Amino acid sequence: MKRFGIAAAVAALLLAACGHKPPPSAPETAVPTPAALKNLTDDFKPRVLNPADGIYVAIGYGIANSIMLVGDTGVIIVDTTETAQSAQQVLAAFRKITDKPVAAIVYTHSHPDHVGGGAVFAGGRDIPVYAQRELVANMERTSIELQTTITRRSQRMYGMPLPADQLINLGIGPFVDMHEGSTVAVLPPTRVFDDKLDDTVAGIHFELVHAPGETDDQLFMWLPDRHIVLSGDNFYRSFPNLYTIRGTGYRDPRVWADSIDKLRALHAQVLIPSHTLPLIGEDKIEAALTDYRDAIRYVYDQTIRQINQGHTPDEIAATLKLPPHLAASPYLQPFYGEVSWSVREIYNGLLGWYDGDAATLQPLPPDQTAAHMVALAGGIDALAKQITDAEARGEHQWVLQLSDYAMRVAPDRRDVRQARIAALRALGAAESNPNARHWYQVSAGELAGDYKLKSRIVKPTPQTLASMPVKRFFDGMAVNLDPQACGDKTVKVGFEFTDIQQRYTYIVRRGASEVVPELQPDADIVVRVPAQTFKEMLAQLRNPALTIATDFDVVKGNKLEFARFMRWFQPS
Template sequence: MTRIAPAFPARFSLALVAWACAFTATAQPAVAPKAAEPVTLKANADMAKTLPFANRQDFEDAMRGFIGTVPDALVTGSGPRPVWNMKPYDFLKANEAADTVNPSLWRQAQLNAIHGLFKVTDRVYQVRGFDLANVTIVEGDTSLIVIDPLLAAETARAALELYYQHRPKKPVGTVIYTHGHADHFGGVKGVVSEADVAAGKVQVIAPSGFMESAVAENILAGNAMNRRSQYQFGTLLPPGPRGQVDTGLGKALARGSVTLIAPTSTVEKTTEERTIDGVQIVFQLVPGSEAPSEMLMYLPQFRVLNMAEDVTHNMHNLYTIRGAEVRDGNLWAKYIDEARVAFGDKTDVLIAQHHWPTTGSARVVDLLKKQRDMYKFINDQSLRLLNHGYTASEIAETLRMPASLEQEWSTRGYYGTLRHNAKAVYQKYLGWYDANPANLNPLPPVAQAKKTVEYMGGADAVVARAREDFKKGEYRWVASAMSQVVYADPANRAARELGADALEQLGYQSEAGTWRSAYLVGAMELRNGVPKIAGGSSANADTLKAVSNELFFDFLGVRLDAAKAEGKKLVINWNFTDSNQQFVLTLENSALTHIAGRQPDADATVTLSRATLDAVTLKETSFPAAMLTGKVKVDGDRAKLAELMSMFDTFEPMFPVVEPRAQPKNQ
């Protein structure tokens, strides 16, 4: 990124907004995707025999309470492309899965293609299929309570308009964010205005720590997460049987305007009861489950339990392949069980902010138990095996879900997978090192690849052997071997093409929407190179408000180019006129640190408001321009501020992933 302040990352601490904000056009591959190979055809056919496809309960649940929709759930925006459009997914109307799509993923994709307004129970409604997430609308006595207003203002506005077409037009009096992932708050300005919130006409409620988690979970690694999210969500792929099919968690991400209004009230107690416009709500804080700041809620009058994103109709991520801190499966399971004990036998309908409801107390309790046991099983069995000395890859290769869970649609790995979640548990407790000294300090990827290819007889020999393995369907090995050749020689066309072919077949076989997308984007970029498109940032005036001054300075430290800072030493005071906060920013030993306070003998003192700093960050002005207008005052040596600013690095948003990039200099 080229901005001073953080570029906000991808799903979901503002991170997944990458494709919603960054791209004006989908890259069209120069080489068309290929057909499924015989081994893939057989693998998908075999998969179709192993799961209970005759069970249509989820489809009945997904359509229960349907009231109406708009054609193709079409939401237009200010640009030439729709913000949201389900028309490109018409291919999913076919009864039989395409031979290039795992049949289990096809089924999930069909369910996620259902869209419209649904009645959950009296006074509780959901709009589903208008964005990645659901918006839940609860009818208070005189106003509406809107829970999680989607990712984009445009889709949130369209969802509310759909609701109003069929229900009384009460004003929105309350917005509730269940957690700090952008697809659950980004559309807030589509349902309420900031002026009404400021005037006290609308309250915004969120869990404790919401604003911090909304940006901080991934912000320091935001540029890398944005790029990796393109792989996880297939944002560079056109929808289709050989392209993007589904994310597993929902269809896709809206391309609209991401907004944010700060909460006016936060839930601070582990369990907290409130009455909002005649509606009783019991909030249950579940920090560190699916998000650092998250809460569930129970509506006793309606016997509805909202599990936010902790219980959905798939296996979620203990580790998300875009990159994020590992989540605690043991803690996640405990939270689910606490909700089951507190509310399970008092619940008629379980809803979540993704997927479709589950009705009937017995079925609700059954779902809670199975989701609880899924996360507990992954956590405990991975720990058991690592205590036997097995490595992360060995655990992932051998661990299997128990039969009682493997046949459950709600525990299938459409978004998270057993393989990478098991590795996540290993990472949480033991980190990256497997204790084998040979792996303690191996050669870096390019040097390793060159030596490996040399040992294997050279690139031509490796490719020739890999072609035979490809015919046998050994796609995992071929993809790995061709990656070595490509890292040794990025210009080797035969290796790129064969590696792409292998990744493509792996994608066609993948049950997880995230794995499918990653494989297919990798194949596309091996064939055609990194797309020549502009990367972007979801940083805007709304989201920057969530960045604390401390986090701002932390990110400046991440951007410091150590080589440019070598031997330099300077101290700058920062005075913020709006918050009355003061910080001392110190550069020494090629490290940028900050501490609250003021240093009398600093090289310079910068006085400004946070709003001015945000304007500089958004390139609406510059420090010199702001000084001319009096919005920034610099006492002391102005040259020191300019010198510091010249040391900050910029990040390339579209860096290579499946081929080597220029290696960093030793520092």
């Protein structure tokens, strides 16, 4: 009975602790300024650094670093920048140091700014390309299924449409070197691994270790003979992007912190990240990594604590701050990630979108909510006055929230539009986080009619497309199927790919897609075409109408029916 009494008391304390209490007020911390962001700019001047004998880091040619390890008979390139054009610049800079051939390439992870120039460094030679096993699947998912929205959101986040005088830097690099006409030249991995790979290339002994964090295919490269580590994107000079506003899958902070602990256990004397400057000195590296993992775990643990106390994502995001000693670290300034964004990501990643408030379980549609709010304000004229008055008082965030309602009801209302543009520009000017800064600035420009975002900026090379499985292109078609265009029709189209000897049947069934890896005998239409031609058409390297007319052999049905079928799949 005595034990039961103690257990009951403990349980009661736990229940009390998990009750809904007011969220703790945020501690006072210094707020970074745009001037602090500007102070980073000199770090990103284009140059090649030499942090250790035989190791060279190209920084400032794009958002990510590219790293060259010089061996006895060749060099290893770690990360290859975002485009073929930036890769050519880096390669030219490396060639001023050595003319030894590129003997291998290592991708630290699947983000485009690390893989986009692989073929340039290989120069047509058959060399090993190392990566963690999940890299290809992650890269294809972004480049095919989510390419349109990621492209648009990236333009806002990186400020890509902005004139040069409105850009400071990106917090972890100078700019994204992607422009109209840029090409990506990804070389597919040839050596993949799950947990760890040990190898020697050109006399350089290295270990590749799976270290999920910013991506689940992240790795670091360890040179055990020299106590040098290349850390990828799990560490850079900014609070980590536990969530990126361009959009991403859940980045588990616990796993990320564990990966930092793997780095700490190495006791490296030189640490070379794939963004920002190298760190030299075991004590300096240990201190920076310890603060980094502590910040990640603090945000995760305290978010969970407040979730268990019954707080909503908005409540937690408004109050949770790093403790002063972490907030003061030069490696944890919010120049890329943000604590508040991380809070919401943790909540959503663990519990999903529902915040537990019954009012948000089945909310009114946005347009209907806006109509009610306008009526509640006394009509559109009264709400417009509230908006312009708030802008005059400098209440920029309130202007954004109110104008959301007004612009749904009266999208052509000029005074509301101008107040919203002014608020966006004011918020952007005050931001030290470049991702938020650019999003405000580009959004203002979009609203003012200065910019129209593109659904595609760079184009893949034919060689890149050749390395991708054709089934992934059917996945891309599926997410572009217009259910209104196909109505209640059911159509089966067979594809015979003459250059790879593969056959598929694509079924559209009343707005839903199914792909069968065989040619079904009851297909309504059957076409023959080289898979490479099909890929290049879907990637917009070829004109669809002309390609269908000249390169597709229709062996069942007719070309008019096939062309009508393909028009159901219109990119956004």
